Amino acid sequence: MSTTKSGSTKKVTFTAVAVGIGLVAVSACGSSGGGSGTSDSKSVTLVSHDSFNVSKDVLKDFEKRSGYKVKVLKDGDAGAAVNKAILSKDNPQGDVFFGVDNTLLSRALDNGLFQAHEVKGSEKIKAEFRVDEGKHRVTPVDSGDICVNYDKKYFADKKLAPPKSFADLTKPAYKNLLVTENASTSSPGLGFLLGTAAAYGDDGWAGYWKKLKANGVKVVDGWEQAYNEEFSGSAGGKKAKGDRPLVVSYASSPPVEVLYGEPQPKQAPTGVATGTCFRQVEYAGLLSNAGNEKGGKALLDFLASQEFQEDMPLNMFVNPVREGTKLPKLFTEHGVTVDDPQTMDPKKIADNREPWIKSWTSLVLK
Amino acid sequence: MDLARTEVAKPGPRAGSRRGSATRLGLMAVPVAFFGLFFAYPVTAIVARGLHVDGVWRFGRITDVLGQSDIRQVLWFTTWQALASTALTLLIALPGAYVFARFDFPGKRVLRAVVTVPFVLPTVVVGTAFLALIGRGGLFDELWGVRLDTTVWAILLAHVFFNYAVVVRTVGGLWSQLDPRQEEAARMLGASRWAAWRTVTLPALAPAVAAAALMVFLFTFTSFGVVQILGGPAYSTLEVEIYRQTAQLLDLPTAAVLTLVQFAAVGLILAIHAWTVRRRESALKLVDASAVARRPRGAGQWTLLAFVMVTVVLLILLPLGVLVQRSFDGPEGFGVAYYKELTSADGGAFLVPPIEAIGNSLQYAVVATGITVLIGGLAAAALTRRAGRLVRGFDALLMLPLGVSAVTVGFGFLITLDKPPLDLRSSWILVPLAQALVGVPFVVRTMLPVLRAVDGRLREAAAVLGASPLRAWREVDLPMVWRALLIAAGFAFAVSLGEFGATVFIARPDNPTLPVAVARLLGRAGDLNYGQAMALSTILMVVCAVSLMMLERVRTGRTTGEF
Numbered sequence: 001m002s003t004t005k006s007g008s009t010k011k012v013t014f015t016a017v018a019v020g021i022g023l024v025a026v027s028a029c030g031s032s033g034g035g036s037g038t039s040d041s042k043s044v045t046l047v048s049h050d051s052f053n054v055s056k057d058v059l060k061d062f063e064k065r066s067g068y069k070v071k072v073l074k075d076g077d078a079g080a081a082v083n084k085a086i087l088s089k090d091n092p093q094g095d096v097f098f099g100v101d102n103t104l105l106s107r108a109l110d111n112g113l114f115q116a117h118e119v120k121g122s123e124k125i126k127a128e129f130r131v132d133e134g135k136h137r138v139t140p141v142d143s144g145d146i147c148v149n150y151d152k153k154y155f156a157d158k159k160l161a162p163p164k165s166f167a168d169l170t171k172p173a174y175k176n177l178l179v180t181e182n183a184s185t186s187s188p189g190l191g192f193l194l195g196t197a198a199a200y201g202d203d204g205w206a207g208y209w210k211k212l213k214a215n216g217v218k219v220v221d222g223w224e225q226a227y228n229e230e231f232s233g234s235a236g237g238k239k240a241k242g243d244r245p246l247v248v249s250y251a252s253s254p255p256v257e258v259l260y261g262e263p264q265p266k267q268a269p270t271g272v273a274t275g276t277c278f279r280q281v282e283y284a285g286l287l288s289n290a291g292n293e294k295g296g297k298a299l300l301d302f303l304a305s306q307e308f309q310e311d312m313p314l315n316m317f318v319n320p321v322r323e324g325t326k327l328p329k330l331f332t333e334h335g336v337t338v339d340d341p342q343t344m345d346p347k348k349i350a351d352n353r354e355p356w357i358k359s360w361t362s363l364v365l366k
Numbered sequence: 367m368d369l370a371r372t373e374v375a376k377p378g379p380r381a382g383s384r385r386g387s388a389t390r391l392g393l394m395a396v397p398v399a400f401f402g403l404f405f406a407y408p409v410t411a412i413v414a415r416g417l418h419v420d421g422v423w424r425f426g427r428i429t430d431v432l433g434q435s436d437i438r439q440v441l442w443f444t445t446w447q448a449l450a451s452t453a454l455t456l457l458i459a460l461p462g463a464y465v466f467a468r469f470d471f472p473g474k475r476v477l478r479a480v481v482t483v484p485f486v487l488p489t490v491v492v493g494t495a496f497l498a499l500i501g502r503g504g505l506f507d508e509l510w511g512v513r514l515d516t517t518v519w520a521i522l523l524a525h526v527f528f529n530y531a532v533v534v535r536t537v538g539g540l541w542s543q544l545d546p547r548q549e550e551a552a553r554m555l556g557a558s559r560w561a562a563w564r565t566v567t568l569p570a571l572a573p574a575v576a577a578a579a580l581m582v583f584l585f586t587f588t589s590f591g592v593v594q595i596l597g598g599p600a601y602s603t604l605e606v607e608i609y610r611q612t613a614q615l616l617d618l619p620t621a622a623v624l625t626l627v628q629f630a631a632v633g634l635i636l637a638i639h640a641w642t643v644r645r646r647e648s649a650l651k652l653v654d655a656s657a658v659a660r661r662p663r664g665a666g667q668w669t670l671l672a673f674v675m676v677t678v679v680l681l682i683l684l685p686l687g688v689l690v691q692r693s694f695d696g697p698e699g700f701g702v703a704y705y706k707e708l709t710s711a712d713g714g715a716f717l718v719p720p721i722e723a724i725g726n727s728l729q730y731a732v733v734a735t736g737i738t739v740l741i742g743g744l745a746a747a748a749l750t751r752r753a754g755r756l757v758r759g760f761d762a763l764l765m766l767p768l769g770v771s772a773v774t775v776g777f778g779f780l781i782t783l784d785k786p787p788l789d790l791r792s793s794w795i796l797v798p799l800a801q802a803l804v805g806v807p808f809v810v811r812t813m814l815p816v817l818r819a820v821d822g823r824l825r826e827a828a829a830v831l832g833a834s835p836l837r838a839w840r841e842v843d844l845p846m847v848w849r850a851l852l853i854a855a856g857f858a859f860a861v862s863l864g865e866f867g868a869t870v871f872i873a874r875p876d877n878p879t880l881p882v883a884v885a886r887l888l889g890r891a892g893d894l895n896y897g898q899a900m901a902l903s904t905i906l907m908v909v910c911a912v913s914l915m916m917l918e919r920v921r922t923g924r925t926t927g928e929f
Contacts, residue, residue: 050886076613076871079613079614080613080614083612083613083614083616084777084780086616087415087616087777087780087781088780088781088784088791090784091784091785091789093791107616182599184599184610184614184615185599185610185614219599220598220599221594221598221599224888229502230502239503240502240503241502241503242502354615354617358436361436362436365599365600366600
């Protein structure tokens with residue numbers, strides 16, 4: 001029996017060794033591939049959403065000046081990226097997080113996602129965007145307006161004036177023309193809902209949406225589908241034979257249509273209904289427990305700097321928040337300035353987001 | 367316990383069976399450690415994060431959440447669409463299973479591989495193919511003004527498309543090896559054709575049909591991508607809702623409750639499945655498939671073959687064809703413009719040319735296949751021996767990852783594998799690990815029947831002649847199982863190429879896999895991005911088809927495996 005016995009011991013040993021090797025291999029990969037930038041003071045990691053973009057030379061310039069190598073970790077859509085960051089805050093994936101907006105700001109702050117840092121030149125940031133003053137846990141980086149866009153050609157052909165306000169959208173002339181996004185899964189969809197809530201009040205918005213529904217508003221899941229498939233004014237929508245001339249998008253969408261037009265049109269094919277806008281502000285902050293605090297602070301300063309702020313509009317199609325930042329010609333020529341957008345306190349958004357989305361869902365989708 | 371009974375029944379020395387269980391424990395250690403570390407631990411942690419608040423378990427949340435009418439609506443929709451999808455899939459695919467099992471016709475191997483391609487394609491690609499067919503401006507819309515997107519029909523049809531192969535392979539695999547002479551004998555004894563089929567073939571086939579139905583039910587019950595892309599905002603399955611509650615709302619308690627509900631449902635499905643599998647493994651007289659299949663005879667059989675060919679063309683080849691067609695339909699007419707564009711990094715969606723995704727995917731798939739075959743092979747070897755209840759439970763447990771939401775696993779990884787020595791959050795190894803979780807069940811299911819078919823007496827004979835267990839395994843088992851191993855490896859490879867749900871969650875932005883690259887391209891505006899997505903999808907499809915076709919060559923007549 002001794003042979004079999006030693007055989008089985010051999011086998012068990014073999015298995016144990018295999019497990020050991022496996023675990024060692026796995027953990028070795030882990031430590032070599034772990035990119036949280038925790039121990040490495042020469043590099044700094046920015047965690048953001050998929051839409052983050054910066055010109056190569058601008059980023060290189062920062063790396064040269066500061067001596068840090070910047071790693072960018074784009075982590076899905078904005079909501080998921082914020083939630084991931086909150087879940088991993090004890091041991092974050094990077095040093096700085098960019099891309100939490102006013103609709104999610106309270107959630108991030110309440111969960112202790114950020115630590116304080118007052119950026120260089122913080123006094124240059126326009127007063128209207130500043131929040132959390134005194135604590136400096138977040139720094140505003142950009143702003144954009146979520147507004148109804150219209151297909152200029154459609155309204156010209158019909159000899160119909162495009163809508164200007166929320167109230168216009170419920171008029172019979174605009175029946176079955178608007179497509180918007182699911183407020184529970186899409187950030188422009190949520191922004192539009194919040195805009196109506198700001199305009200009509202806590203008790204009035206549901207009544208407004210009832211009218212909007214009666215007037216044939218269509219709801220799709222995401223912005224891509226609404227803008228590139230259903231909307232008749234965008235390049236993508238034209239190709240997909242979209243038949244809705246009104247869409248919930250951004251005030252910066254018309255310049256995008258010009259920039260990526262083939263050939264570039266002289267005039268933007270779409271316009272913005274300026275009375276339907278909700279202001280979205282995006283913030284960045286130094287993550288609590290960041291491995292490279294110093295580098296993170298330098299990176300935050302960079303996000304608020306003149307250089308980054310000037311580079312940003314044509315990369316992310318948002319507006320700078322720093323005073324005296326020059327806007328690119330494309331923006332001034334084809335964009336619109338929204339003078340009086342709807343806004344809402346992040347705390348109020350935090351308190352009402354879930355119940356509002358719930359009642360909106362049963363009111364509009366069911 | 368079976369184990370105890372064996373000891374009594376067999377006059378062999380007690381040490382022998384103790385050795386057997388020691389070996390089994392040894393074999394099981396690696397898979398158990400793997401699943402414990404990369405599945406049970408992360409999933410438990412994320413569920414606990416939702417239900418274990420301030421040191422107290424809040425099980426009251428379960429009734430709270432289940433009491434909500436919209437959650438109940440999600441449960442209801444999830445269940446009935448899965449039932450409807452399963453019924454429709456059986457209805458359409460069973461004739462296919464018969465035709466592939468019993469008829470010989472030109473191109474059968476190629477076609478068998480082709481119908482399997484959808485099964486390993488990522489849902490984003492399939493969703494896109496269906497949109498191109500039945501969505502706005504799709505083929506049907508242009509020809510007849512028919513649009514089915516955002517209807518439940520789109521979901522059901524896509525589910526049939528996906529799972530056709532499950533039925534053809536599970537049921538057809540067995541059907542092709544049933545001895546037709548048994549049915550003929552019944553007919554000789556005076557039974558009508560129908561009576562003979564009902565009393566002879568149907569009972570033999572029933573467990574396989576049940577197993578296939580349960581697998582289809584499992585896949586459609588946990589459907590994510592198809593429902594998200596084709597369903598529109600009005601439809602939501604449990605899996606979609608878990609994603610929404612976790613990733614969008616960060617409502618972890620609700621997500622945890624829904625995860626538990628899905629767990630319970632999947633556990634139930636798997637328990638029934640395990641039971642039907644055991645019944646199926648009861649002694650059937652099996653013959654070589656190639657001896658059974660023959661040319662169709664008579665008008666009836668030709669009609670049946672024609673019917674199956676038409677469904678395959680309409681349901682499977684057409685959507686795949688539309689992808690190919692769109693990938694060549696460039697801005698300047700028909701050509702390879704989109705394929706050329708894949709080699710440039712200017713698109714903005716990536717830091718690297720999209721074409722590099724192919725290399726990434728292949729590398730990940732190779733590593734994932736290695737892990738999958740190692741873990742799955744050991745598990746299958748452990749399960750081969752006459753098994754007690756505990757081991758059979760282990761068998762079912764291996765299937766659980768198929769039914770647990772990728773976002774749950776992904777978020778679980780994020781909060782558990784975050785400290786040295788296991789700080790894997792941004793390591794490349796996470797991708798093949800997650801893919802292996804999904805692949806192992808297929809390897810086990812492929813290898814197990816073959817391993818069980820190896821006559822244990824041969825092993826014993828080898829042992830008596832002085833061979834060590836390892837040697838006995840090498841001399842006896844290996845020659846018999848290498849084909850199954852090859853098939854399992856090939857299938858694991860294809861599955862990991864197509865895996866999307868878990869990969870998208872953990873793939874690093876600078877190392878996208880093919881499915882992730884396709885999804886990211888589809889998420890951006892512009893013709894160029896869409897065209898490149900189609901081109902990449904086509905490449906992925908061809909790679910999957912080629913690996914599956916190579917499997918067809920390896921496949922022997924005698925494999926009762928499910929895939």
